[in-house]
Amino acid sequence: MITKSWLYDAIIYIYALSLLFYFADFASPNREAKRIGTGLLSFVWGLQTVYLVYNLMSHKSLFAFSVFETLFMLSWVLVTASLIINRIFRIELFVFLVNLIGFSVLALNFFSNPGVSPTLGSWKINDELLFIHISLAICSYAAFAVAAVFSGMHLYLHRRLKGKKWTSSVKRLPSLEKTDRYAYVSVIVGAPLLMLGLALGVVWIVLEGDYRLLFDPKVINSWVVLAAYLFYLFQRLALQTPGNKLAKWNLAAFVIVLINFAVSNVSQFHRWG
Incomplete structure (x- = not known):
């Protein structure tokens, strides 16, 4: 199981960047911005999928999920649904708002996991969350x-x-x-x-x-x-x-x-x- 938060930090930053492009496309229709936002969001979905499959394969029972895994699956479902709906209906504001919720759930999930250790040894995991908050x-x-x-x-x-x-x-x-x-x-x-x-x-x-x-x-x-x-x-x-x-x-x-x-x-x- 992945215990270092650098991967989680990377997912959070890529997720945030994808939402930035989606918001830009909503405010001022731009095919290139939407293409980049969709690509980044798809990459986030890919990382989430790999992580989710890895955790499911290591499960002894498919019916026993921790709060961490449940919230992770919720975020994954939100990303999946937004990509499908965006593909069919092309509603950029909907994609942004749904993924704003997914982004918050994912952050809450990552940084509330007691099994994850910070990238810097002198930090607490909440310090890392605070650093990302401040940088944004x-x-x-x-x-x-x-x-x-x-x-x-x-x-x-x-x-x-x-x-x-x-x-x-x-x-x-x-x-x-x-x-x-x-x-x-x-x-x-x-x-x-x-x-x-x-x-x-x-x-x-x-x-x-x-x-x-x-x-x-x-x-x-x-x-x-x-x-x-x-x-x-x-x-x-x-x-x-x-x-x-x-x-x-x-x-x-x-x-x-x-x-x-x-x-x-x-x-x-x-x-x-």
């Missing part, structure tokens, strides 16, 4: 920072062009269409990463058994950040909001991200240092 959250914040920069450039360029102030700095900036597009793509990257990071954060709280942390100021504010960026996507995709208004909302959402860092000082388990 940091990547999402980096994407939001990039989006904020492009939105700032968009507003600056919009005001200059509206006032017919043609300067050398204006000529060196990308077009309004490109700055709006780049900000949008950055949010498409950041939103699912934050969603996955929050899912792992909830899993970590469940494993710790202290459900009061669900109401921690940093946790609540993180959900507010996610809601702000999802509303940005809703405005762009459903309401067709103009680029300059989207840019203002994007900058306002990034202010909430900055507040999220300040909230760390009053958080029970996100405190700096």
Whole structure:
């Protein structure tokens, strides 16, 4: 039986990457993104299948399953169902949401298994889960920072062009269409990463058994950040909001991200240092 968590970490990261491509395809239909997302998800399914078959073959009784194996099978069934449904109906949002549940179940399953030892000897298995949670959250914040920069450039360029102030700095900036597009793509990257990071954060709280942390100021504010960026996507995709208004909302959402860092000082388990 596999007892080192490096394989589990690899599956979690590949799983997260596949969901990132699926979310990108949902937000902005892209055949290449969908193809890559499907390929990565199929690879995750293959690894899960091999692991599942290996465990079933080592069973003395086919009717005695541990909680670990039951949850693993649940995650495997969710991945299998999403791949089949995506093949037949091509509903990207459904695939993403179903696999967000499967991703959370798989993470809870992996990191609650007492028989698994961390990759680093000085860590506990929960530390490894926390590391993945933090790495996904940091990547999402980096994407939001990039989006904020492009939105700032968009507003600056919009005001200059509206006032017919043609300067050398204006000529060196990308077009309004490109700055709006780049900000949008950055949010498409950041939103699912934050969603996955929050899912792992909830899993970590469940494993710790202290459900009061669900109401921690940093946790609540993180959900507010996610809601702000999802509303940005809703405005762009459903309401067709103009680029300059989207840019203002994007900058306002990034202010909430900055507040999220300040909230760390009053958080029970996100405190700096």
